[in-house]
Amino acid sequence: MRVSLEWLAEYVDLVKSPQELADLLTGSGTAVDGIEVLGGEYEAFIVGRVVDVSSHPGADRLTVCRVDLGGEVADIVCGAPNVRVGAVSPVALPGAKLPDGSVISETSIRGVTSRGMLLSERELGISEEAAGIMLLEEGAQAGDKLVDALGMRDTVLELEITPNRPDCLSMMGIAREVAALTGEKTRWPRCELREEGCPAEHDVRVEIVDGDLCSRYAARVIDRLEMGNSPWWMRRRLRAAGIRPISNVVDVTNYVMLELGQPLHAFDYDLVREGHIIVRRAASGERITTLDGVERSLTTEDLLICDPGGPIALAGVMGGEHTEVGEGTTKVLLESAHFDPANTMRTARTHELPSEASYRFERGVDPGGCVRAADRAAYLMQELGRGVVEPGVVDVRARVIRPIRLELRVKHAAGLIGISLRGEDVAALLRSIALDVLEIKEDGDETTIGVEAPTFRPDLVREIDLVEEVARLYGYDRIPATLPRSSHNVGHLTQEQKTRREIAGVMAGIGLHEAITLAFISQRWLDTLDPERKYLPSELASLRNPISVETAIMRPSLLPGMLEAVGFNLNRRMTDIHLFEIGRVFRPLRGDKLPAEPLMLGCALAGRWLPKQWDREEEEVDFFTCKGILERLLQSLHITDWDLRRERMPFLHPARSCAVGIGGADAGYLGMIHPRVAAEASLPENIAVLELDMARLTSVAQSLIPYQEIPRYPSIQMDLAMVVAEEVDSQDVEGVIREVGGDLLRDVRLFDLYRGRQLGVSEKSLAYSLSFYAMDRTLRDEEARSVYDDIVSALAQRCGARLRA
Amino acid sequence: MISRKLREEIDADPELGVIYREAQTALESAADPGDIESVRVSFLGRKGRLSALLQGIKDLSPEERRRVGRLGNNLKTWLENSLEKKGDMLRRQELEGTLAGERLDITLPGRYMPFGTRHLLSRIIEEIEDIFIGMGYRVVEGPEVELDYYNFEALNTPDWHPSKSLSDTFYVNVPDGEHSDVLLRTHTSPVQIRVMEKTPPPLYVIAPGKAYRHDVPDATHSPMFHQVEGLAVDEGITLGDLKGTLEHFAKRMFGDDRLVRFRPHFFPFTEPSAEVDVSCNICGGTGCRVCSGTGWLEILGSGMVDPNVFEYVGYDSEAISGFAFGMGVERIALLKYGVPDIRYFFDNDLRLLGQY
Numbered sequence A: 001m002r003v004s005l006e007w008l009a010e011y012v013d014l015v016k017s018p019q020e021l022a023d024l025l026t027g028s029g030t031a032v033d034g035i036e037v038l039g040g041e042y043e044a045f046i047v048g049r050v051v052d053v054s055s056h057p058g059a060d061r062l063t064v065c066r067v068d069l070g071g072e073v074a075d076i077v078c079g080a081p082n083v084r085v086g087a088v089s090p091v092a093l094p095g096a097k098l099p100d101g102s103v104i105s106e107t108s109i110r111g112v113t114s115r116g117m118l119l120s121e122r123e124l125g126i127s128e129e130a131a132g133i134m135l136l137e138e139g140a141q142a143g144d145k146l147v148d149a150l151g152m153r154d155t156v157l158e159l160e161i162t163p164n165r166p167d168c169l170s171m172m173g174i175a176r177e178v179a180a181l182t183g184e185k186t187r188w189p190r191c192e193l194r195e196e197g198c199p200a201e202h203d204v205r206v207e208i209v210d211g212d213l214c215s216r217y218a219a220r221v222i223d224r225l226e227m228g229n230s231p232w233w234m235r236r237r238l239r240a241a242g243i244r245p246i247s248n249v250v251d252v253t254n255y256v257m258l259e260l261g262q263p264l265h266a267f268d269y270d271l272v273r274e275g276h277i278i279v280r281r282a283a284s285g286e287r288i289t290t291l292d293g294v295e296r297s298l299t300t301e302d303l304l305i306c307d308p309g310g311p312i313a314l315a316g317v318m319g320g321e322h323t324e325v326g327e328g329t330t331k332v333l334l335e336s337a338h339f340d341p342a343n344t345m346r347t348a349r350t351h352e353l354p355s356e357a358s359y360r361f362e363r364g365v366d367p368g369g370c371v372r373a374a375d376r377a378a379y380l381m382q383e384l385g386r387g388v389v390e391p392g393v394v395d396v397r398a399r400v401i402r403p404i405r406l407e408l409r410v411k412h413a414a415g416l417i418g419i420s421l422r423g424e425d426v427a428a429l430l431r432s433i434a435l436d437v438l439e440i441k442e443d444g445d446e447t448t449i450g451v452e453a454p455t456f457r458p459d460l461v462r463e464i465d466l467v468e469e470v471a472r473l474y475g476y477d478r479i480p481a482t483l484p485r486s487s488h489n490v491g492h493l494t495q496e497q498k499t500r501r502e503i504a505g506v507m508a509g510i511g512l513h514e515a516i517t518l519a520f521i522s523q524r525w526l527d528t529l530d531p532e533r534k535y536l537p538s539e540l541a542s543l544r545n546p547i548s549v550e551t552a553i554m555r556p557s558l559l560p561g562m563l564e565a566v567g568f569n570l571n572r573r574m575t576d577i578h579l580f581e582i583g584r585v586f587r588p589l590r591g592d593k594l595p596a597e598p599l600m601l602g603c604a605l606a607g608r609w610l611p612k613q614w615d616r617e618e619e620e621v622d623f624f625t626c627k628g629i630l631e632r633l634l635q636s637l638h639i640t641d642w643d644l645r646r647e648r649m650p651f652l653h654p655a656r657s658c659a660v661g662i663g664g665a666d667a668g669y670l671g672m673i674h675p676r677v678a679a680e681a682s683l684p685e686n687i688a689v690l691e692l693d694m695a696r697l698t699s700v701a702q703s704l705i706p707y708q709e710i711p712r713y714p715s716i717q718m719d720l721a722m723v724v725a726e727e728v729d730s731q732d733v734e735g736v737i738r739e740v741g742g743d744l745l746r747d748v749r750l751f752d753l754y755r756g757r758q759l760g761v762s763e764k765s766l767a768y769s770l771s772f773y774a775m776d777r778t779l780r781d782e783e784a785r786s787v788y789d790d791i792v793s794a795l796a797q798r799c800g801a802r803l804r805a
Numbered sequence B: 001m002i003s004r005k006l007r008e009e010i011d012a013d014p015e016l017g018v019i020y021r022e023a024q025t026a027l028e029s030a031a032d033p034g035d036i037e038s039v040r041v042s043f044l045g046r047k048g049r050l051s052a053l054l055q056g057i058k059d060l061s062p063e064e065r066r067r068v069g070r071l072g073n074n075l076k077t078w079l080e081n082s083l084e085k086k087g088d089m090l091r092r093q094e095l096e097g098t099l100a101g102e103r104l105d106i107t108l109p110g111r112y113m114p115f116g117t118r119h120l121l122s123r124i125i126e127e128i129e130d131i132f133i134g135m136g137y138r139v140v141e142g143p144e145v146e147l148d149y150y151n152f153e154a155l156n157t158p159d160w161h162p163s164k165s166l167s168d169t170f171y172v173n174v175p176d177g178e179h180s181d182v183l184l185r186t187h188t189s190p191v192q193i194r195v196m197e198k199t200p201p202p203l204y205v206i207a208p209g210k211a212y213r214h215d216v217p218d219a220t221h222s223p224m225f226h227q228v229e230g231l232a233v234d235e236g237i238t239l240g241d242l243k244g245t246l247e248h249f250a251k252r253m254f255g256d257d258r259l260v261r262f263r264p265h266f267f268p269f270t271e272p273s274a275e276v277d278v279s280c281n282i283c284g285g286t287g288c289r290v291c292s293g294t295g296w297l298e299i300l301g302s303g304m305v306d307p308n309v310f311e312y313v314g315y316d317s318e319a320i321s322g323f324a325f326g327m328g329v330e331r332i333a334l335l336k337y338g339v340p341d342i343r344y345f346f347d348n349d350l351r352l353l354g355q356y
């Protein structure tokens, strides 16, 4: 909310500088987002008095004015129809810059030199009024600075009002806060009604049908109004608050809303049939054309103000076009009501009609303040619109909302805040914000304060609400900073959390960059990756209200996000992409509202693993790069119980892919993406991916590694090259070697794979380096040789292998 | 080394003295390992001068034999040591000379080592975790797809609250029937409720994780973002404890020289509530564009757990009290590292990822 300090000073003496005031307000919970100094843009203008007007010799529509600028007189050419001798008006002299950016200079207009410009309100940028020059009210002296003559020097505080403080959406509410913070007193605005004529209750009948949505409806009638502009001071204040002035009657309703926080509506009385107001829910499909000219279809959720002929306003949100106050209006029915917050919010949102009025009703206006606001607005219409206020207020209450009585235990409050407090001090703090302290009860060492919370503070309903008031008024900055004294708290990560951190560290250490991708994906990805839904779940969690169809599905896999990240980087000419991500995926569960959210590790590699260097060839990413990463990760986690299985994954290359098992259970997959997926996603084919269930990794990972004896006797190294058929897997060969090698064979490492002329067409040679040793003695060559021979014959038997010549 | 007294004795002997002085001169002038070898041969070789002299002592009187034998053997030891020392030195010099003749272009790039990084947000989350672990907190988690009950209701947020609307909160369709109360959590606060439901006080936990809001992405909004929630419930927890805890956190996170400010604020599930600001590091508190001229940067929201929330989880708010806080990880990253646009965190542009 924008608060003009010039205006605020009507209700409370401002004894602090704007900055000090801002700090006090911020420190008490009303955050000041900005301080705006007004008037500076008008510094260049002065007040001029027209002392002579003659017609322009060369142009019919123009006049040449002699303008007294306070000592100096200048000729100014003017085209405004309302220029006359004695007019006092703003003047821009050569050099002055107008709000639209143009700079005034001395110019010759059809042969007459004009030394400046008489300004309209539009040229000054203070309204749309462009029909003539702005005429200043009495008191403005020729030669004065315009800012001073118009009282435009002002400071506006931009306040952030929290939703629990609807009372602060008014100048009076802010004045109360300022008074409490500075020890000053608030003043009520003038309200001296001269009621006359027929009593209002003869002219108006109010009937509340749906009292659950409207607890109170007060109406006043003001007759014989003269519609026109509001005085400058009111227009200036409205503008400082960010509201556009319209006409005296409408401006008064807005002004009093800003002043007291009570939204008001003025109906043209003569257009309200039979002067009969009916407050009721709309019938389904009922229609109203609101002030903005839009015809709206209503539901039974909407509350209406009606007359016997039908709807005349959408309660608390916007008036109807039919009863709008206009130039011809002479009699006004002024509404000051209390509407239900939640319902007003629903209606304003449904019809997309947020307004200053609905905003206040949504948060809760003071049900006790309706009549006072109606009186104040009637008074201003009486003064500014020369209206006659009919005697009495028609005040109908569907129910009475009474002030709430509350008790505050001083010790409890002090204990929660962490300070010591005396009952008297607490009472003083509560009194300072207009709470009625009813009693201070002393019972042993317990002091209890009974208060009555005013109806403008709907947020004060529990003891804790009073604790908050005490804390903020005491001042958060005065509360000593302490730490909990408990000895119960011992901080640590669980083993699983530690392992997760380790996994991320290993992946980064291997040379991958951690990515974080959005958790929602496009349906298109699912159709690309798994068109027949063989691998991914057939039913997924989706968003009912996605921002776009591109982000409508909760990801069942990290793969789409990883591939998008690869594409993003390729599009920006980065070619070697090594990414990993740790994040949750979403898999609906039968019979459960919430999906399972397994945490996954994903990895995507594209381009080269190692770039070409000055003495080395480059190394393209392939299946085995990814497998190497998997092996390195498992090694770091001391996971030995794992295996790869050939299994078709619809999004992976059918030959260059596999499923990964860890600890005997499915853990994910590894492989090159399917060329079809690459084509559909406009990606290169050479992308290796890996996705693993983090829970498999963390549950099987070994954190406690038992000591293994370090061999003390020398080992014997032997190489073994075997020729096998192409379809024999190296893993099977190695399995036989290890099995037969037994305890003496300590290490097996494949160091060469050969296919070629020296072998048959579908043969390959696998060369292993074997390492033999015993823990308890120096192994003899013959012992190793004998195991070696056993291996060779077992391989011949079980794998159809022969020793390579 | 040879003692001074011994040296004088050797020096005074007509024969040993000459050998000693000549050996010294020969050692000094030796310029390479070959010279050392010749010196050794000429004095200590089978026919060397010192060897010859020592062989001749058997012809001397017993008294003289003992004297010359003692002095001669000392001289021999001294010469052997000196030869070895000087020889080592000359061999070292020779090796250095050979190696120094090679030339390597040390400005060629080193062998390429794959380089990986953690995501900035992960790093910050771990940094936050570690600060709170140090203050005795455990790290807990909750689901990202949540029930209205945990995300709103039990956090004291009324049913008509605007944040529950379709334009603020993502609602989730699950295959298992129609539910209007399944949503993407809009904050990490529901973890508070889940933890308190399961665990009796005392409780000191933080809950990092993703949260979601129906925001069209721009420089300061992302539909997915990260938060860290904190909760401490115990006997006698005060607003002052909240202040001390978060002040400690802010100084660890942003630096000891930063000022920390607590402002009253409003949140549905805490009361009294506070927003926490740190002094702006860009302008040093005098006001700039980043801090909108206030000199302060808001970093988190917090407050004392509302008694209504305790009631939902069956805690007795007369017996215990607690505080809770929640902070946006992206915001902290924006402030601490000066990343200008929240969307950058989820683009996964290697040129950004590689910076951290």
Ligand SMILES: [Zn+2]
Residues within 6 Å of the ligand: B280, B281, B282, B283, B284, B285, B286, B287, B288, B289, B290, B291, B292, B293, B295, B296
């Ligand atoms: Zn700053």
